[in-house]
């Protein structure tokens with residue numbers, strides 16, 4: 001029997017960002033890409049991200065969380081999934097805040113309402129090695145790509161908010177077909193670890209509309225770290241306040257880029273869908 005067989009998983013979403021949670025805090029088992037893809041292909045479990053809870057490593061944290069994309073690749077951050085993790089862990093405690101550890105460090109989560117949570121996503125990084133890019137560029141907030149009308153350059157703001165993002169601030173979101181541009185830009189040679197790609201239109205200084213193509217997952221209804229990346233990019237261009245509503249196809253998130261400590265804080269609702277039991281044959285089929 002596969003080590004994950006008979007394990008319970010929880011299907012949730014954060015404004016339509018499809019999340020599956022697997023709690024392995026009592027087991028040393030670590031998933032490989034093939035097991036991740038097997039779960040993604042199981043009936044009804046198609047996820048954008050799989051959040052796997054492992055036993056805590058650092059003092060004061062509740063879990064060490066590893067984050068996987070639908071294609072089996074590992075991500076450093078997932079804002080919506082971390083909010084789902086916060087809901088799960090806070091079920092068992094009277095606490096209103098808790099800390100989880102990820103590849104990207106220790107994140108503080110806070111309950112903001114019955115099904116509403118915030119997560120401190122860390123400090124944005126703009127250096128070419130940190131994003132990462134394949135080499136230095138004159139300005140990481142304005143990297144030209146020849147994808148504007150008639151092949152004219154459109155400027156991307158690149159930023160790492162725990163994972164790599166490229167943000168295009170445009171006047172008309174509908175003029176760009178992300179299902180075509182997304183995969184090409186995700187794999188552009190300038191991004192050695194690929195990148196999450198967002199197109200964003202600033203409506204007001206505190207309201208931005210966003211569409212996102214996620215690295216390793218494709219078009220999604222929402223992406224928390226992309227919401228953070230967009231807000232940071234718009235603030236750097238002088239187009240938005242440090243506190244704004246980010247509207248994604250699945251709903252609204254609130255992002256604050258705190259002046260006091262440079263942290264980007266993401267808040268929004270989470271939804272519990274159902275629980276399911278992993279079946280051994282899903283992993284055997286995937287191995288075949």
Ligand SMILES: N[C@H](CCC[C@H](N)C(=O)O)C(=O)O
Nearest residue numbers: 075078079080163223224225
């Ligand atoms: N949906 C996630 C981000 C996943 C990022 C992932 N696609 C990657 O960096 O590889 C979020 O809410 O932040």
